[in-house]
Amino acid sequence: MADHGIGTRCVQAGYTPGNGEPRQIPIVQSTTFKYASGEAMGRLFDLEESGYFYTRLQNPTNDAVAAKIAAMEGGSAAMLTSSGQAASFYSVFNIASCGDHVVSSSSIYGGTYNLFSVTMKRMGIDFTFVSPDCTDAELEAAFRPNTRAVFGETIANPALTVLDIERFARAAHAHGVPLIVDNTFATPINCQPIAWGADIVTHSTTKYMDGHGAAVGGAIVDSGKFDWCAHADKFPGLCTPDESYHGVTYTQRFGLEGAYITKATAQLMRDFGSIQSPQNAFLLNLGLESLHVRMPRHCANGQAVAEFLQAHPRVSWVQYPGLPGDRYYALAQKYLPNGSCGVVSFGVQGGREAAQRFMGRLRLAAIETHVADARTCCLHPASTTHRQMRDDELRAAGVAPDLVRFSCGLEDTADLLEDIAQALEG
Ligand SMILES: *Cc1c(COP(=O)(O)O)cnc(C)c1O
Numbered sequence: 489m490a491d492h493g494i495g496t497r498c499v500q501a502g503y504t505p506g507n508g509e510p511r512q513i514p515i516v517q518s519t520t521f522k523y524a525s526g527e528a529m530g531r532l533f534d535l536e537e538s539g540y541f542y543t544r545l546q547n548p549t550n551d552a553v554a555a556k557i558a559a560m561e562g563g564s565a566a567m568l569t570s571s572g573q574a575a576s577f578y579s580v581f582n583i584a585s586c587g588d589h590v591v592s593s594s595s596i597y598g599g600t601y602n603l604f605s606v607t608m609k610r611m612g613i614d615f616t617f618v619s620p621d622c623t624d625a626e627l628e629a630a631f632r633p634n635t636r637a638v639f640g641e642t643i644a645n646p647a648l649t650v651l652d653i654e655r656f657a658r659a660a661h662a663h664g665v666p667l668i669v670d671n672t673f674a675t676p677i678n679c680q681p682i683a684w685g686a687d688i689v690t691h692s693t694t695k696y697m698d699g700h701g702a703a704v705g706g707a708i709v710d711s712g713k714f715d716w717c718a719h720a721d722k723f724p725g726l727c728t729p730d731e732s733y734h735g736v737t738y739t740q741r742f743g744l745e746g747a748y749i750t751k752a753t754a755q756l757m758r759d760f761g762s763i764q765s766p767q768n769a770f771l772l773n774l775g776l777e778s779l780h781v782r783m784p785r786h787c788a789n790g791q792a793v794a795e796f797l798q799a800h801p802r803v804s805w806v807q808y809p810g811l812p813g814d815r816y817y818a819l820a821q822k823y824l825p826n827g828s829c830g831v832v833s834f835g836v837q838g839g840r841e842a843a844q845r846f847m848g849r850l851r852l853a854a855i856e857t858h859v860a861d862a863r864t865c866c867l868h869p870a871s872t873t874h875r876q877m878r879d880d881e882l883r884a885a886g887v888a889p890d891l892v893r894f895s896c897g898l899e900d901t902a903d904l905l906e907d908i909a910q911a912l913e914g
Contacts, residue, residue: 570704697775
């Protein structure tokens with residue numbers, strides 16, 4: 489499948505039925521699997537043979553969908569998780585533990601920022617946050633001898649900054665650590681971070697991949713290219729025997745292509761158990777089958793809405809990486825030449841109250857704590873997710889009081905523009 493186009497991979501990768509088998513990926517709705525002998529099952533537990541024994545570790549439906557996502561991102565292996573949050577956590581915790589340090593872009597999803605700066609900090613992992621626009625010297629200064637990874641988002645939710653993936657990958661590799669990129673907003677249709685030097689890619693599949701607001705989920709993809717053994721002192725979990733798993737050394741047994749995901753499955757999924765249900769994996773796959781058809785429409789609507797807003801007298805500012813003149817336009821042209829995403833941020837003249845009045849008048853766009861699905865939705869962070877903050881605190885957090893996050897769905901462009909126009913003019 490790797491030599492096929494991205495659209496063909498969206499539709500067909502990960503599952504090839506044999507004679508007389510179901511054309512659609514079967515939902516293997518079973519917690520467990522039957523074996524003829526205890527010895528046969530023992531070989532699975534020792535990771536000497538591959539096979540299924542308990543769905544918390546592996547399930548055929550999930551594996552097929554994970555294999556599709558790996559093919560879409562150009563990676564060597566992938567796993568599904570119960571949510572994007574679980575994917576972000578596992579992606580870092582798989583290679584960093586108490587006493588270690590991670591460099592992260594400060595422009596990341598709020599939930600990820602909290603996970604890193606509060607919860608993982610309580611686990612003894614330190615994070616240094618750098619602006620995605622920092623100078624090379626500032627980026628360099630963020631590294632420490634105990635740094636184990638660099639983290640960023642291709643297009644940040646909701647800041648809509650674009651990460652210079654090559655620059656961050658170069659810095660990470662110069663320090664012998666991998667670059668992890670959350671590719672949720674771009675999706676592999678618009679950007680494949682591995683092709684630009686990223687080593688690990690994560691997703692909240694809840695967003696465009698599922699695309700219908702039907703199932704919360706996450707995924708982690710390994711490029712299979714990062715040489716853990718060349719920096720074995722930094723990654724003992726991958727390069728020395730795992731006593732909690734029968735003394736297996738993941739890099740030796742599974743090679744660079746399989747070590748990272750096998751460890752995350754055998755160790756983290758075993759102990760934390762954030763599996764995706766096979767039913768949700770099936771729903772996710774339905775979304776993946778049309779991702780390459782849907783993304784261009786989301787982007788076309790995003791571009792049209794951004795251009796319309798920019799020209800409107802009642803709009804004070806617009807941020808969208810596809811707008812010429814946007815701070816991230818040049819990076820978007822490089823990394824996202826076919827379009828960025830369907831999410832547009834903008835401010836309404838009149839501040840907080842005007843933004844709320846505008847949203848209340850929208851007819852097609854619903855007010856939701858969600859982005860990136862088929863139905864257009866919007867959110868006013870200052871009166872919802874960030875409601876406890878004063879205007880000066882909001883500005884410090886990078887959220888303007890009048891910021892409206894507008895997620896363009898798949899409706900007709902003309903209808904969306906008409907809805908926005910009547911709400912602005914009302
Ligand atoms: C939503 C989101 C997450 C968290 O994903 P959940 O599926 O909600 O847990 C992580 N990263 C980005 C960029 C997101 O938009």
